[in-house]
Amino acid sequence: MGRRIACALVVAGLVIPGAAFAARDGLDVAIGRAIFARLWVPAPASTRHADGLGPLFAARSCASCHSAEAGRTRFRLGRDDPGQDPGLVVRLGSAVGAPDPVYGAELQPEGLGKVPGEGRAAVTFAASGKPFWRLEAPGYGPLAPDTAMSARVAPSLAGLSLLQRVPEAAILARAATEARDGVSGRPHWIEGPEGRALGRFGWKASEPTLAAQAAAAFTLDLGLSTERRPEGAGDCTSSQAACREAPHGARPGEPEVAPDLFASLVAFLEHRPTPPPPAPSPRGVTLFASTGCAACHAPSLPLGDGAEVAAFTDLLLHDMGPGLDDGVGEQTAASAEWRTAPLWGLSRTLAQGSGLLHDGRAATVADAVRWHEGEAAPARARFEALTPAERKTLVDYVSGL
Ligand code: HEC
Ligand code: HEC
Numbered sequence: 001m002g003r004r005i006a007c008a009l010v011v012a013g014l015v016i017p018g019a020a021f022a023a024r025d026g027l028d029v030a031i032g033r034a035i036f037a038r039l040w041v042p043a044p045a046s047t048r049h050a051d052g053l054g055p056l057f058a059a060r061s062c063a064s065c066h067s068a069e070a071g072r073t074r075f076r077l078g079r080d081d082p083g084q085d086p087g088l089v090v091r092l093g094s095a096v097g098a099p100d101p102v103y104g105a106e107l108q109p110e111g112l113g114k115v116p117g118e119g120r121a122a123v124t125f126a127a128s129g130k131p132f133w134r135l136e137a138p139g140y141g142p143l144a145p146d147t148a149m150s151a152r153v154a155p156s157l158a159g160l161s162l163l164q165r166v167p168e169a170a171i172l173a174r175a176a177t178e179a180r181d182g183v184s185g186r187p188h189w190i191e192g193p194e195g196r197a198l199g200r201f202g203w204k205a206s207e208p209t210l211a212a213q214a215a216a217a218f219t220l221d222l223g224l225s226t227e228r229r230p231e232g233a234g235d236c237t238s239s240q241a242a243c244r245e246a247p248h249g250a251r252p253g254e255p256e257v258a259p260d261l262f263a264s265l266v267a268f269l270e271h272r273p274t275p276p277p278p279a280p281s282p283r284g285v286t287l288f289a290s291t292g293c294a295a296c297h298a299p300s301l302p303l304g305d306g307a308e309v310a311a312f313t314d315l316l317l318h319d320m321g322p323g324l325d326d327g328v329g330e331q332t333a334a335s336a337e338w339r340t341a342p343l344w345g346l347s348r349t350l351a352q353g354s355g356l357l358h359d360g361r362a363a364t365v366a367d368a369v370r371w372h373e374g375e376a377a378p379a380r381a382r383f384e385a386l387t388p389a390e391r392k393t394l395v396d397y398v399s400g401l
Helices: 002-015 017-037 160-165 168-180 210-222 241-245 259-270 282-290 346-351 365-370 374-385 388-399
Strands: 088-093 120-125 131-136 148-153 189-192 195-198 317-319 337-339
Touching: 017 259, 120 148, 131 148, 160 210, 160 259, 210 259, 282 388, 317 374, 346 388, 365 374, 365 388
Parallel strands: none
Antiparallel strands: 088 148, 120 131, 189 195, 317 337
């Protein structure tokens, strides 16, 4: 029924664009919110537009990993059991970004019917605190010898449409300026169906748009096909025969997620509110710049229309050194390279007890900085050389973003 209303208004929107636009927009977002929360079911089911889950999957809905209020998942590595946490995704691959030949690009712990789940991620820690992942109860034999595991927490979805709007030229200009400061951020170019595009989303900036990210989530996390990624069997490889042969929700020539519902979901993602601006802290701002944090965590990026976005990221990849290198490359991002994490909304992430860094291993800002090596080593050294009072001012400022 929701679908029928959407279509009617889209048609109305075409007839009287100005007048109908706001209403159509609001309705799209409302439908998108419902799709985001929808618990998908296995095919075939009587509820045709809600089936097609799996056969291998990591969760049943977007909302089981990303909270409806769009904060980061609450998982903190070292405190919470990764095998129990649905807000975690484990990427599989080699250092040069090749997926595992049997398990594919992501671990799907859940399987439907006769299709066994792929197993659970378990972790141990080196003396340094660096996590090492292994596959427990593997459903399809051992991982390939050069396959490593990269655990990622589900990020907050707040303000993402602004990051999508930053002009490509502004990001490339940043990369050129940074090179002068001894930091060498580089764009993550992605070869996709629409040609070469600049990656912006995900911990390694592997998806250029929110639509591309949502399509990847449907395939990899939920096992659902979309127009962008029509493969019905999700991340099942040719070695996972039962998975490839299991029923899926698509009719020939049609994806499991109908295009209009997909468009509404993207509209919902594009309308997530922006994190509120931090309380003023002139001293904090100065220390953030003089310590070198701002070289990567750009306090502002232009939006191209005179406005700016204060997300504290440059959307570029940086080599962060061995402590954050988990052995999994992705597209052309090396295993030690990560996108500068946006720091806006950090106060909320900390308040809800979520871990920091891509795998949620750090409990505080100082803890996160301790893992900054590689290109960030000079900034970390300056951070450690601050007086205790200065360090507290800087940490309080960042913790309040
Ligand atoms: C099993 C958990 C899980 C599910 C289900 C899931 N996500 Fe995610 N999502 C993640 C993780 C983890 C990341 C970070 C991925 C990475 O960096 O590799 C992410 C990243 C994202 C991002 C990019 C955020 C950013 O800051 O760059 C968006 C947008 C997103 N997901 C939307 C969705 C949508 C829409 C759905 C449903 C179709 C969905 N996700 C389903 C875990 C999940
Ligand atoms: C060379 C670039 C670079 C510099 C310089 C840098 N960072 Fe980062 N920062 C990153 C990247 C990349 C990540 C994401 C790493 C990951 O998740 O594995 C990150 C992550 C973080 C996080 C965790 C954010 C989150 O959402 O989990 C915090 C906090 C942080 N940085 C604070 C700082 C502070 C404070 C400074 C200055 C002392 C600093 N950074 C300097 C690149 C940098």
